[in-house]
Amino acid sequence: MNAMDPQSATRARIADAAEALFRQIGYQKTSVADIAKACAMSPANVYRFFPSKSAINEAITQRLLNTIGNELEAIAAGKGGAGERLRATAAHLYRRDVELFFAEKRMHDMVGAAMTEHWGVIEGFIARVLAIWEGLLREGMAAGEFRSLDPTGIAMTFKQCLLLWTHPILLADCLGRGQTPEELGTQQQAALDLMLAGIAKN
Amino acid sequence: MNAMDPQSATRARIADAAEALFRQIGYQKTSVADIAKACAMSPANVYRFFPSKSAINEAITQRLLNTIGNELEAIAAGKGGAGERLRATAAHLYRRDVELFFAEKRMHDMVGAAMTEHWGVIEGFIARVLAIWEGLLREGMAAGEFRSLDPTGIAMTFKQCLLLWTHPILLADCLGRGQTPEELGTQQQAALDLMLAGIAKN
Numbered sequence: 236m237n238a239m240d241p242q243s244a245t246r247a248r249i250a251d252a253a254e255a256l257f258r259q260i261g262y263q264k265t266s267v268a269d270i271a272k273a274c275a276m277s278p279a280n281v282y283r284f285f286p287s288k289s290a291i292n293e294a295i296t297q298r299l300l301n302t303i304g305n306e307l308e309a310i311a312a313g314k315g316g317a318g319e320r321l322r323a324t325a326a327h328l329y330r331r332d333v334e335l336f337f338a339e340k341r342m343h344d345m346v347g348a349a350m351t352e353h354w355g356v357i358e359g360f361i362a363r364v365l366a367i368w369e370g371l372l373r374e375g376m377a378a379g380e381f382r383s384l385d386p387t388g389i390a391m392t393f394k395q396c397l398l399l400w401t402h403p404i405l406l407a408d409c410l411g412r413g414q415t416p417e418e419l420g421t422q423q424q425a426a427l428d429l430m431l432a433g434i435a436k437n
Numbered sequence: 438m439n440a441m442d443p444q445s446a447t448r449a450r451i452a453d454a455a456e457a458l459f460r461q462i463g464y465q466k467t468s469v470a471d472i473a474k475a476c477a478m479s480p481a482n483v484y485r486f487f488p489s490k491s492a493i494n495e496a497i498t499q500r501l502l503n504t505i506g507n508e509l510e511a512i513a514a515g516k517g518g519a520g521e522r523l524r525a526t527a528a529h530l531y532r533r534d535v536e537l538f539f540a541e542k543r544m545h546d547m548v549g550a551a552m553t554e555h556w557g558v559i560e561g562f563i564a565r566v567l568a569i570w571e572g573l574l575r576e577g578m579a580a581g582e583f584r585s586l587d588p589t590g591i592a593m594t595f596k597q598c599l600l601l602w603t604h605p606i607l608l609a610d611c612l613g614r615g616q617t618p619e620e621l622g623t624q625q626q627a628a629l630d631l632m633l634a635g636i637a638k639n
Contacts, residue, residue, distance in 0.1 A: 388627060389631070391624070391627075392624070392627050392628050392631050395601050395624060395628060396598035396599075396601075396628050396631070396632075397598075398600060398601050398607065399597050399598075399600050402607070404606065405600065405604070405607070422593070422594070422597060425590060425593075425594050426594050426597060426598050428635075429591070429594050429598070429632055429635040429636065430598075430631055430632070430635060431635075432634075432635040432636070433630075433631040433632060433633075433634040433635030434631065434634070437639045
């Protein structure tokens with residue numbers, strides 16, 4: 236937030252106020268007028284920075300996913316074997332999802348709206364996760380920890396097989412049917428056990 | 438359909454007519470009056486056999502899933518290694534899903550309604566698939582093809598990791614974003630490669 240130009244600083248201030256309102260009263264129920272009021276500015280002034288509520292949501296989603304992407308990259312750059320770090324990034328992604336959708340139920344419709352209206356932002360994040368996993372797979376192959384396989388293909392398979400623990404609709408469905416976040420987390424670890432055994436060099 | 442009591446025969450006839458209408462004009466647009474007309478009977482008579490359109494859908498879903506379950510059991514009881522048969526059952530389940538949701542788009546809302554209104558029927562089918570996979574895993578472990586692992590847990594992990602290729606909402610999403618059924622089928626095989634490698638005895 237430091238050394239930001241005035242335009243970006245105002246955009247960030249609007250996004251902050253909007254995000255707080257989305258968390259408090261929900262995305263659908265928040266109007267641009269509410270956001271403007273929280274920023275002590277006119278709705279017309281908000282519209283100078285964002286053409287719509289949806290555009291504010293896009294900016295919030297973008298920065299949230301940037302933060303999570305940075306956290307995943309930090310884990311990937313940490314210590315330990317490539318498999319351990321791959322496992323830790325997947326577990327972190329799952330934990331962040333659970334926090335977002337369940338600890339903060341109000342955020343759910345905001346994310347739902349982002350998934351339908353701003354797929355490009357979500358897609359960019361998915362590409363970043365895939366790149367992190369591909370990098371870890373290459374590292375593990377180079378170190379002799381994993382077999383020689385196509386890292387791009389395997390990263391995609393990991394992403395597809397771990398969908399239950401990352402896709403908000405599936406997560407909401409499982410938790411709605413009475414599974415606890417802890418049970419699901421344990422099941423994700425079992426899936427990772429299986430997949431990491433599938434690429435391990437014997 | 439042979440040697441059926443008159444009550445069951447009439448229920449089957451109503452279900453047949455309803456299924457044909459659901460395929461032709463869609464579940465939402467079909468009324469009990471349409472179904473009665475197609476059976477040359479009064480709506481009141483249809484209601485003697487089924488309390489609602491939703492109950493007719495439940496019966497159709499039940500017999501469709503029974504048929505698919507029987508097909509999967511036949512594949513599981515066939516020749517070849519346990520891994521080959523496990524792979525073949527998963528591929529068959531995926532193909533049947535694709536047929537149901539895409540070759541016959543009209544069936545989509547029927548299945549959607551079944552998933553929200555008759556979860557018990559779906560859950561029974563999932564339990565049957567899990568039992569088939571658990572049986573194959575036990576066989577493969579006994580034959581020394583797979584490592585000694587918890588077959589119940591691994592069957593659940595397979596089910597969870599293969600969700601993308603069985604869950605109608607996810608399939609619809611992928612195909613809606615331009616992936617072809619063939620690409621998705623190839624990706625399912627890659628996922629099965631990884632998971633079977635993960636349980637293989639070296």
